[in-house]
Amino acid sequence: MVGREVQQVTPREAILGKIRTELGRAAGQHPAPLAAPALRIPLSDRNLYKDLFVQSFEKLGGKAIIARNTSYVLPALSTLLEGKRVVASNAPFLRSCGITDLPQVQSGFTDRELLREACAAADIGITSADYALAATGTFVMLASPREARLISLLPPTHIAVIPRSRMLASLDELLSILPKPAEQTSSMVLITGPSRTADIEQILVRGVHGPGEIHAVIVEES
Amino acid sequence: MTEVLERLGYQVDFPAAQTCCGQPAFNSGYTGDARRVARHFLDVFNTADYVVVPSGSCTSMITHHYEDIFQGDAKMLESAHRMAPRVWEFSRFLLEVAKAEDVGARFDGIVTYHDSCHALRELRIKQGPRRLLAKVQGLTLNEMEAAEECCGFGGTFSIKFPEVSGGMARTKIDSIVKTKAGTVVSIDSSCLMQLQGVIDRSGLPIRTMHLAEILASK
Amino acid sequence: MATIKETVADPRLQLAIYSATQRLIDHRAGAVGFKVFPEYQDLRTLAHDIKKHTIEHLDYYLEQLEANVVAHGGQVIFCEDAEQVTDFVLNLAKQRNARLIVKSKSMTTEEIHFNERLEHHQLEAVETDLGEYILQLAHQRPYHIVAPALHLTRYDVADIFTKSLGVKKEVVIEEQTKIARSVLRDKFLQADIGVTGANFLVADSGAVVVVENEGNARLSSSAPKIHIAVAGIEKLIPRAQDLAVFLNLLGRSATGQPLTVYTSFLSGPRREGEVDGPDEFYLILLDNGRTKLLADPDKRQSLYCIRCGACLNHCPVYRKIGGHNYPWVYSGPIGAIITPQFHGVSKDPWLPFASSLCGACAEVCPVKIEIPKLLLKLRAEVVEAKQREGAGGLERLAFRMFSWMMTHPRVYLMLACIGSALAPITPKIGPLRKWTSQRSLPPLASTSFHKWWAERSSK
Structure with a gap:
């Protein structure tokens, strides 16, 4: 056979081709318009978010602490941190609360391997959070040079210190102010309660792979 | 009827x-x-x-x-x-055409009502039969926990998968027994036939009746 | 593996399935009621509409997704089948000199026997979800989409751990969890590659969204230097903001949680200055038969599924026969409609018939898939396929007789009388024997309604 070219169809072309054939669509054909996203944000008083957050958070098994301002944070955490190995994130807010000045706290990591080792050995990881969602008791963590991922994940206890001003009503409000999280970060994680499983007999056990104990410190004025 | x-x-x-x-x-x-x-x-x-x-x-x-x-x-x-x-x-x-809730029936005893699947989920019939039963003199309606669970009949399903179908009926009947009802009422004869068949096989003193039979009682 | 008959007759297994599904039913009921979640029904309709729109324009959104993943420094790999997935992963592992893969729960990788395929090439893939890990040790497949080890008790788990890990017998669930945590923690820290599934693919963001409770998906996607997400092409949603609809439904429908413990929204490798996170990100988009489900506008709905498992929990048939009696990894009502479409209706022709058509599944489906309607369609297809293959003649004859009888009232009446006369001997034949294996026959009325009515009217 002469001059016969073997045309290699890539899996990508094959799949998109099949889809278009089955749906009767042409390549590049734009979709019909889709209704605007439905975000339901309750018009409740922002002053209520803190109490609502505490209520939802404690229902999940978290422990909430209210600090009037940044100078109340250290005293509130002193017993919890005593004699523990602690890793803190690079969030400036933790510095302004004085957490990074404590002798048992390691912070300022820029190297992945060192961070990993420290987190794997730590008893407690302290972070801030970009937002907190009142309706569900959720921390919203955007990965950045200030917030590494493993600090809220590897140590058995996680403490998040959050200014009250970062409280939002719910997931819907979060998505209304962050319509495209990927533009801000490679990883946005919503943390709603301690790590848990019910895989054996549907019995709830806390602290499987992530922290089994979580605390929220809400700072009223910052 | x-x-x-x-x-x-x-x-x-x-x-x-x-x-x-x-x-x-x-x-x-x-x-x-x-x-x-x-x-x-x-x-x-x-x-x-x-x-x-x-x-x-x-x-x-x-x-x-x-x-x-x-x-x-x-x-x-x-x-x-x-x-x-x-x-x-x-x-x-x-209820909707004749506008009759009380049809002048009398039935003495405890009954429980079985929601047949197609009436419940395709026709959205849930409260109607209960309202009719509530007006029957002498009748006590005890709700069972699994009122909305399938009896397991499913037409040819009952013959193609007899063990599964029978098992579903037995689960349902366990729930019926707990109500202390002597009668199970439904608006589908096929469910009642299935339930009665398994009830009889278990030798339980429960009978099944169509809602119409109850409403015709005096 | 226990057959349907054995499963129904095994009181221990029945109790395990019943109590676990009942807990899931109760949790869901407590989270979707009108008082606690008044928008639930509206969101179901919205979710259905968004999925319908996405699937109807699947090629467009896939290309949009791909462009956005690439823009964030990730790579997209389209795969038609299991082999292409394995080839890609093996190649990458070879290039990066990788030996160990940690995996978080993913039905899509179960579907293509990902672990077994890699094992043949000396690449170890460890499941890290507690339930999946137990099953991997026991060499079993998931019993349930959401609760994979739903059929096992703590005593089963104790035996499995002793046999596979050499630990002493431990029957306290908290302690069993600790054992798994410590074994798997080492794996996470040593792994070269982390593999996750995806609950959603977000087209406008080039992101994968993974929901979980344990933290193993977070670890799999952030501890190793390479993150590979494997997802079916149908997992798409157009916009990040649509997550407000889907996340509000998924956790509630699955386990009654307004949000699962961790929801990860991941778009590409770590960026400039981020201390941790993967250096490389790959998104594998798998067809594996999904495109076959697109042609029929009704059956296409099967691709809307968000794998919450609610239809399994509420299905009285699943609750009797359990997960392993279904022929494929997808069990319950959703399995009964997608398996025949992926594998052809002739492979397990009984499957669409294993339902009493009670409709409990459709009632709890968060994306409103009309499961009973699709079961009926598939039943008709099974019958047609049998006819083409020249099989199922007896049943076809029976229904031909049925329709003939039912359109000839005189014959119908006559046969009804003969039926009454023959009643005492019929329990021994055919379908009636199956009926009486479980139940007594209804006593036949001494006179038919037709006869009674005729006599009444003539008076």
Whole structure:
């Protein structure tokens, strides 16, 4: 056979081709318009978010602490941190609360391997959070040079210190102010309660792979 | 059913040529055979003002699924569309057409009500039969926990998967027994046949009755 | 493996399935009621509409997704089948000199026997979800989409751990969890590659969204230097903001949680200055038969599924026969409609018939898939396929007789009388024997309604 070219169809072309054939669509054909996203944000008083957050958070098994301002944070955490190995994130807010000045706290990591080792050995990881969602008791963590991922994940206890001003009503409000999280970060994680499983007999056990104990410190004025 | 309807002043006719709505064939994948039977149904009941059906399942077949089986047959589809609003499940007919909640019945004893699946989920019949039962003198309605759970009949399912079907009925009956009811009431005879069959096999002192039988009691 | 008959007759297994599914039913009920979640029904409709729109324009959104993943420094690999997935992963592992893969729960990788395929090439893939890990040790497949080890008790788990890990017998669930945590923690820290599934693919963001409770998906996607997400092409949603609809439904429908413990929204490798996170990100988009489900506008709905498992929990048939009696990894009502479409209706022709059509599944489906309607369609297809293959003649004859009888009222009446007369001997034949294996026969009325009516009218 002469001059016969073997045309290699890539899996990508094959799949998109099949889809278009089955749906009767042409390549590049734009979709019909889709209704605007439905975000339901309750018009409740922002002053209520803190109490609502505490209520939802404690229902999940978290422990909430209210600090009037940044100078109340250290005293509130002193017993919890005593004699523990602690890793803190690079969030400036933790510095302004004085957490990074404590002798048992390691912070300022820029190297992945060192961070990993420290987190794997730590008893407690302290972070801030970009937002907190009142309706569900959720921390919203955007990965950045200030917030590494493993600090809220590897140590058995996680403490998040959050200014009250970062409280939002719910997931819907979060998505209304962050319509495209990927533009801000490679990883946005919503943390709603301690790590848990019910895989054996549907019995709830806390602290499987992530922290089994979580605390929220809400700072009223910052 | 006839008795209750006549008590309410309706003239009841029972066309002798009637047979079946075609559901058994439709549910088993024999759409062609179901279509033949459905066509017969539409012929036989062509002139009735109201077709009152003592079964949620059959009602749903006619009002919901004739649409599917006559897809592509404009003439039959139209005929099915004309029929649908005239077809009424018995309890709904009493409440919404005859506007009768109290039909003057008396039945002494504890009963429990079984929500048959097609009545509940396709026709959205839930409170109606209970409202009718509440007006029956001497009757106590004890709700069972698993009122909305399937009895396990499912037409040919009961024959193709007898162990599963029987197991489903036994689960349901466990829930019935807990209510201390002597009678299980439903608006579908097929569920009742299934339940009675398993009840009898277990030797339990429970009987099944159609809602119409209860409402006809005096 | 236990057959349907054995499963139904095994009181221990029945109790395990019943109590676990009942807990899930109760949790869901407590989270979707009108008082606690008034928008639930509206969101179901919205979710259905968004999925319908996405699937109807699947090629467009896939290309949008791909462009956005690439823009964030990730790579997209389209795969038609299991082999292409394995080839890609093996190649990458070879290039990066990788030996160990940690995996978080993913039905899509179960579907293509990902672990077994890699094992043949000396690449170890460890499941890290507690339930999946137990099953991997026991060489079993998931019993349930959401609760994979739902059929096992703590005593089963104790035996499995002793046998596979050499630990002493431990029957306290908390302690069992600790054992798994410590074994798997080492794996996470040593792994070269982390593999996750995806609950959603977000087209406008080039992101994968993974929801979980344990933290193993977070670890799999952030501890190793390479993150590979494997997802079916149908997992798409157009916009990040649509997550407000889907996340509000998924956790509630699955386990009654308004949000699961961790929801990760991941778009590409770590960026400039981020201390941790993967250096490389790959998104594998798998067809594996999904495109076959697109042609029929009704059956296409099967691709809307968000794998919450609610239809399994509420299905009285699943609750009797359990997960392993279904022929494929997807069990319950959703399995009964997608398996025949992926594998062809002739492979397990009984499957669409294993339902009483009670409709409980459709009622709880968060994306409103009309499961009973699709079961009926598939039943008709099974019957047609049998006819083409020249099989199922007896049943076809029976229904032909049925429709003939039902359109000839005189014959119908006559046969009804003969039936009454034959009643005493019929329990021994055919379908009736199956009926009476479980139940008594109803006593036949001494006279038919037809006869009674005729006599009444003539008076």
